[in-house]
Amino acid sequence: MDRMIRCITNDGGIMTAAVDSTYLVAAAQQIHGTSPVATAALGRLLSASSLMGSMLKKDGATVTLKVNGGGPLGTVTAIADANGNCRGFVEHPEITLPLRQDGKLDVGGAVGHNGLLGVIRDYGEGQPYIGQVELQSGEIAEDLTYYYGVSEQIPTICALGVLVDKTDASHVLAGGMLIQVLPGASEEEITRLEQNAASLPPVTTMLAQGLTIEEMCQKALKGFEMEILDEFQVHYACPCSRERVQRAFLTLPKDELLSLPDETTGLAEAKCQYCGRTYTFTKEELELLAKKYKNFSFTC
Numbered sequence: 001m002d003r004m005i006r007c008i009t010n011d012g013g014i015m016t017a018a019v020d021s022t023y024l025v026a027a028a029q030q031i032h033g034t035s036p037v038a039t040a041a042l043g044r045l046l047s048a049s050s051l052m053g054s055m056l057k058k059d060g061a062t063v064t065l066k067v068n069g070g071g072p073l074g075t076v077t078a079i080a081d082a083n084g085n086c087r088g089f090v091e092h093p094e095i096t097l098p099l100r101q102d103g104k105l106d107v108g109g110a111v112g113h114n115g116l117l118g119v120i121r122d123y124g125e126g127q128p129y130i131g132q133v134e135l136q137s138g139e140i141a142e143d144l145t146y147y148y149g150v151s152e153q154i155p156t157i158c159a160l161g162v163l164v165d166k167t168d169a170s171h172v173l174a175g176g177m178l179i180q181v182l183p184g185a186s187e188e189e190i191t192r193l194e195q196n197a198a199s200l201p202p203v204t205t206m207l208a209q210g211l212t213i214e215e216m217c218q219k220a221l222k223g224f225e226m227e228i229l230d231e232f233q234v235h236y237a238c239p240c241s242r243e244r245v246q247r248a249f250l251t252l253p254k255d256e257l258l259s260l261p262d263e264t265t266g267l268a269e270a271k272c273q274y275c276g277r278t279y280t281f282t283k284e285e286l287e288l289l290a291k292k293y294k295n296f297s298f299t300c
């Protein structure tokens with residue numbers, strides 16, 4: 001079971017959220033069969049989405065993160081709800097790259113850095129809020145830090161880490177932290193935070209040392225009095241359903257919908273790109289669904 005906490009300093013100047021996302025990243029790896037470098041890229045984006053989702057403060061709201069830097073992985077996508085539950089996929093999950101000279105997975109090289117990071121917050125009412133920035137390194141944490149500074153004017157430190165066994169991608173350790181300076185923070189507090197951040201070990205190092213997410217926040221906020229605002233259990237979760245697939249079918253032209261079933265079996269299959277679940281429809285079911293087009297024209 002993965003956990004997330006959100007903490008705030010006693011005077012309300014700095015907010016920190018930390019997540020141990022090991023199980024949800026392992027679940028994503030199993031669902032998509034991602035290579036080590038694809039696991040690291042998707043795992044970082046999932047961890048970030050989970051942290052950002054927990055800040056939405058509205059049931060039913062979602063945050064979508066999309067990264068495409070022109071690298072061999074293609075587009076990497078993650079979506080999280082307001083409870084930090086998330087799902088995602090990577091366009092080319094099988095891609096492998098040589099390790100960097102320092103022995104680390106080349107996430108920046110696999111994602112690429114000639115492209116955009118997009119952030120879409122959908123509160124379920126009105127137009128979604130859409131922001132995007134040019135990728136800085138494709139390493140994701142650095143790109144999100146840049147996004148917050150440029151697009152939202154919130155000084156933020158984003159740290160994300162996924163430790164993957166280089167030969168067996170199913171062995172992972174993953175987590176992330178988001179530290180934000182709120183409007184009430186003093187210069188002195190900001191300086192102290194910067195000093196803490198400079199000596200903060202990588203997230204995966206802290207997790208590998210057995211630190212809890214509470215201890216990670218205490219390290220980031222060393223010298224501050226802090227309190228834990230809330231705690232979530234977070235999962236890899238996909239809300240897909242037969243009804244949602246039917247609604248998606250209804251966005252297709254009628255001819256296309258009716259041509260979906262396989263000629264031999266008479267069945268049409270739709271596979272969810274987030275969780276891999278397959279939904280099967282018979283020719284008759286699709287014909288029944290196609291009749292809804294008529295109803296739509298009456299109600300419009």
Ligand SMILES: [Zn+2]
Pocket residue numbers: 238239240272273274275276277
């Ligand atoms: Zn699904």
